[in-house]
Amino acid sequence: MYNFPCSYFILLILIKIPTCLCTDDAQYKHCNKEFVCGDLRHIKYPFWGENRPNYCGKLAYKLNCVNNIPTIEIKSLNYRVIQVNYYVHTITLARMDYSDKLCPSRLVNTTIDFTSFNYTSGTRNLTVGYGCPLNMSHVEYNCTINNTKTNVTYDPSMLCKQYVVVPAFENVASDLDQNRTSLVDALGKGFELKWFVSDVESEQCKNCIGSGGTCGVNTSNNSFICYCYNGPSLSVCDKRPGSSKNDSLTIALAIVGAVIAGATIGWGIFVCRQRRRRRAIKEATPTKTESKAILNKLSNKGLGISDTSNFTSSIPPYPSPKTSGTSKEFGKSTYFGAQVFTYQELEVATDNFNDSRELGDGGFGTVYYGKLLDGREVAVKRLHENSFRRMEQFMNEVRILTGLDHENLVKLYGCTSKRSKELLLVYEYIPNGTVADHLHGKLANSSSSLFSWSVRFNIAIQTADALAYLHESGIIHRDVKTTNILLDKSFRVKVADFGLSRLFENVTHVSTAPQGTPGYVDPEYYQCYHLTDKSDVYSFGVVLIELISSLQAVDTNRHRLDINLSNMAITKIQNHKLDELVDKSIGFETNGLVRRSTALVAELAFRCLQQQKDMRPTMKEVAEILREIRNDDSDATKPVVLDILVDEDCLLKDDNTEPTSSDHGIKFF
Structure with a gap:
């Protein structure tokens, strides 16, 4: 099916060469075994347990088999392991104490180890209430906990004596909201976590397995190690020695045979791919009926496309930067106005989606670096097969990005047809990582000297400009966070990831089940299911604090x-402890200008993080305030005294409100 290089055929032949009859290393044999329990099979590194000793996996990923049920313990809670997906590094879990009932021995919130796991974006917390009013309609269950009878509900609006937070798949939670499933069934289906294995470690494990070894851990220093048939190795295994005098001849014949077989198979694959490419291009072209329906939908959304004759016409070929002559023409059809690529084109561009080209992985897809035949560098987003509503995410992102044009928004070059083998999105490649990478991720140490306050401040302004443009275009981003703010080599902003975005037209809110990333979600949206442009403002306030x-x-x-940064920031600011919040490396204590502008940005973030949306500024106002801070040179050398007036409920007052004796002033000196 795939055109592997001849070296792979040679490797396959060499593996078949008889090996010596010496005894394999014990650690190699133990770690070469798979964890098998119930329906869970083919589980290897980084997991260990049962017949796999602790040196066969990472410490946090120990699996147990209890009554033929695979389990894992996280933060003193036991979870049933439903599925492990090595392709996207996710594990599906369900709490054991909620597996078939709602009456656990102790009422405790779900907490995970964020150093080893993180929630995927397809997860939503459910609030289970205990000891709720009996006359409430959503009270469905009765329990006896610690010899005390209590009634149970899943409705977070009820005033119950105690609450327990349990994650669930977002689509299952939506079914629960609409009474299409029960709480027991919803919690029984579990939720999804992503486990952490670094890019370096993934590459090491790949090379180890390729050399005939098996991956494991050096328990003395918790570092990766490759267990081989003849003992541990830091990188790859040595080849097994041959057992006959004719090894050289055998290898030579194997190489010649592999070359001939590879050439024959390669020609066959080439012919098949050409046929598939022509068929995919033909299938990618929308029919007249489809084009008309799509255009009507876009016209209703105000995206300004009205000429159906232009919708399916060929777009001009993208000029090759390496040649001055005629460049090749790629996909001759468009989808929502975006160029349509064939799956085969993007397979070649990404070297068959090679793991070494992976740029990042999110809840809905993995992004790979690619290079098109015309020389363009691209980022190819490959939507997960098991992600919920992936077709909706795919069409949503294409529809929104093709109608936008802003220097601080990532550009969409095109996509595959929705009939393609896989759903792929093609963006411009942004080479300098994300804001999160530079603040507290893999680039934090290497870029600390370059990531000055002035750079951060410009990032804030450019991000605000991009979000204000979105809001003016009638679009709510819905997932504003530092991992979705990309940076080019000059640290210019490109806001990305519009899979959760929504169009809105002259409405006060959009009712929808809460989605987004923990720590960034608007609390009013979470409580009331009311999505507005002010939800993006709240998320941007968290970005400012970061x-x-x-x-x-x-x-x-x-x-x-202080687990939630927004809560921590509000507390520090209200208690006049901004200096305890600010990163010392930006010069807050040594540079007066930095101290002044940082304090002003902190005040703006405080306004963005208000619990009630009406107390927050609009995104346009946020962008204007940031520009005023940058341009306010006349008072730059004066000491700054900022008053943030908050009432007893810690809500920011209007600028025209006179302070009373009950107001608390917050000042930055």
């Missing part, structure tokens, strides 16, 4: 009251 502090939006290693 730029000021270099801290993560959610970190379970912090004090329990």
Whole structure:
């Protein structure tokens, strides 16, 4: 099916050469075994347990088999392991104490180890209430916990004596909201976590397996190690020695045979691919009926496309930067106005989606670096097969991005047809990582000297401009966070990932089940299911605090009251402790200008993070305020005294409100 290089055929032949009859290393034999329990099979590194000793996997990923049920313990809670997906590094779990009932022995919230796992974006927390009013309509269950009878509900609006937070798949939670499933069934289907294995470690494990070894861990320093038939190795295994005097001749014949077979198979694959490419291009062209329906939909959304004759016409070929002559023409059809690529083109561009080209992985897709035949560098997003509503995400992102044009929004070059073998999106390649990478990720140490306050401040302005443009275009981003803010080599912003975005037209809110990333979700949206442009403002407020502090939006290693960065920031600001929040490396304590502008940005972030949406500024106002801070040179050398007036409920007052004796002033000096 795939055109593997001849070296792979040679390797396959060499593997078949008889090996010596010496005894294999014990660690190699143990780690070469798979964890098998119930329906869970083919489980290897980084997981261990049962017949796989602790040196066969990472410490946090121990599996157990209890009554033929695979389990894992995280933060003192036991979970049933439903599925492990090595392709996207996700594991589906369900709490054991909620597997078939709603009456656990102890009422405790679900907490995970964020150093080893993280929630995927297809997950939503359910609030289970205990000891709720008996006259409420959604009370469905009765339990006896600690010899006390209590009634149970899943409705977070009820005033119950105690609540427990349990994650669930977002689509299952939506079914529960609409009474299409029960709470027991919803929790029984579990939720999804992504496990962490670094790019370096993934490459090491891949090379180890390729050399005939099996992956494991050096328990003395918790580092990766490759277990081979003749003992551990830091990288790859040596070849097994041959057992006959004719090894050289055997290898030579194998190589010659592999070359001939490879050439024959390669020619056959080439012919098949050409046929598939012509068929895919033909299938990618929308019919007249489809074109008309799509155009009517876009016209209703105000995206300005009205000429059906132009919708399916060929777009001009993209000029090759390496040649001055005629360049090749790629996909001659468009989809929502975006160029349609064939799956085969993008397969070649990404070297068959080689793991070494992976740029990042999110809840809905993995992004790969690619290079088109015309020389363009691209980022190809490959939607997960098991992601929920992936077709909706795919069409949503194409529809929105083709109607936008802003220097701080990532450009969509095109996509595959929705009839393609896989759903792929093709963006411009942004080479300098994300804001999160530079603040507290893989680039934090290497870029600390370059990521100055002035760079961060410009990032804030450019991101605000992009979001204000979206709102003016009638679009709510819905997933604003530092991992979705890309940076080019000059640290210019490109806001990305519009899979959750929504169009809105002259409405006060959009009712929808809460989606987004923990730590960035508007609390009013979470409580009331009312999505507005002010939800993006709240998320941007969290981004501003990240730029000021270099801290993560959610970190379970912090004090329990500070796990959520927005809560931590509001507390620090109200208690006149901004200096405890600010990253010392930006010069807050040594540079007066930095101190002044940082304090002003902190005040703006405080306004964005208000619990009630009406108390927050619009995104346009946010962008204007940031520009005023940058341009306010006349008072730049004066000491800054900022008053943030909050009432007893910690809500920011209007500028025209006179302070009373009950107001608390927040000042930055």
